[in-house]
Amino acid sequence: xxxxxxxxxxxxxxxxxxxxxxxxxxxxxxxxxxxxxxxxxxxxxxxxxxxxxxxxxxxxxxxxxxxxxxxxxxxxxxxxxxxxxxxxxxxxxxxxxxxxxxxxxxxxxxxxxxxxxxxxxxxxxxxxxxxxxxxxxxxxxxxxxxxxxxx
Amino acid sequence: xxxxxxxxxxxxxxxxxxxxxxxxxxxxxxxxxxxxxxxxxxxxxxxxxxxxxxxxxxxxxxxxxxxxxxxxxxxxxxxxxxxxxxxxxxxxxxxxx
Numbered sequence: 001x002x003x004x005x006x007x008x009x010x011x012x013x014x015x016x017x018x019x020x021x022x023x024x025x026x027x028x029x030x031x032x033x034x035x036x037x038x039x040x041x042x043x044x045x046x047x048x049x050x051x052x053x054x055x056x057x058x059x060x061x062x063x064x065x066x067x068x069x070x071x072x073x074x075x076x077x078x079x080x081x082x083x084x085x086x087x088x089x090x091x092x093x094x095x096x097x098x099x100x101x102x103x104x105x106x107x108x109x110x111x112x113x114x115x116x117x118x119x120x121x122x123x124x125x126x127x128x129x130x131x132x133x134x135x136x137x138x139x140x141x142x143x144x145x146x147x148x149x150x151x
Numbered sequence: 152x153x154x155x156x157x158x159x160x161x162x163x164x165x166x167x168x169x170x171x172x173x174x175x176x177x178x179x180x181x182x183x184x185x186x187x188x189x190x191x192x193x194x195x196x197x198x199x200x201x202x203x204x205x206x207x208x209x210x211x212x213x214x215x216x217x218x219x220x221x222x223x224x225x226x227x228x229x230x231x232x233x234x235x236x237x238x239x240x241x242x243x244x245x246x247x248x
Contacts, residue, residue: 017216017246026221030228044229051232054239061246 021063028055028067033120036127042135070121074099075107079126 017024034040035048059065074096080086090097107118215231238245 020216023219027219027228027231030225031232034225034228047229047236048232050236050239054236054245058246064246 075103075122078122
């Protein structure tokens with residue numbers, strides 16, 4: 001059966017996403033914002049999240065890496081509990097401090113349309129986590145988040 | 152004779168295409184209903200057979216992804232996501248190289 005699948009896919013163009021990186025980028029953005037959309041049901045959001053998870057498991061693909069990397073860059077430290085805590089963390093490594101400064105510089109240098117994008121990138125994981133805790137403490141919600149399939 | 156054959160092939164291709172499109176519309180529609188009514192009780196329930204995985208994958212390659220643009224509906228995005236998830240789960244190439 002594997003051979004059959006292999007043969008089938010060798011004939012087909014499997015690099016569908018990498019054919020069009022610009023469209024893939026907008027698609028990925030949309031999926032990211034949909035994962036935060038609380039008006040969608042938990043099940044749908046679980047599917048969306050599984051997609052993101054499998055993306056993070058496929059970082060060997062260039063287009064995927066390009067979309068995933070900003071979501072876990074040093075900028076997400078903007079959401080650490082306090083400035084003091086962040087300073088403490090940054091103080092532990094000169095390299096981290098350098099990266100932090102570079103990120104701040106990049107943000108300041110960015111043009112107006114890019115800034116909201118950068119802000120979204122730094123807050124995505126944080127928002128998702130907050131929402132996860134909300135779901136944990138909200139007893140009436142269905143346990144959709146716990147059914148994230150292992151991919 | 153060659154011309155006639157060519158003509159027949161074209162007709163055949165068109166028929167296949169029309170059938171696929173119809174099939175996609177039907178599936179897309181039922182999926183849309185399923186999505187909007189929150190029918191996917193458990194994400195693991197979406198586990199089609201191998202043949203329909205191939206069909207889905209083909210559908211994505213041929214129609215869904217080329218047809219995607221920024222104006223596409225959220226359902227379109229969800230379909231791409233669901234099919235990509237199924238492909239990942241069946242260990243098929245999702246992202247390309």
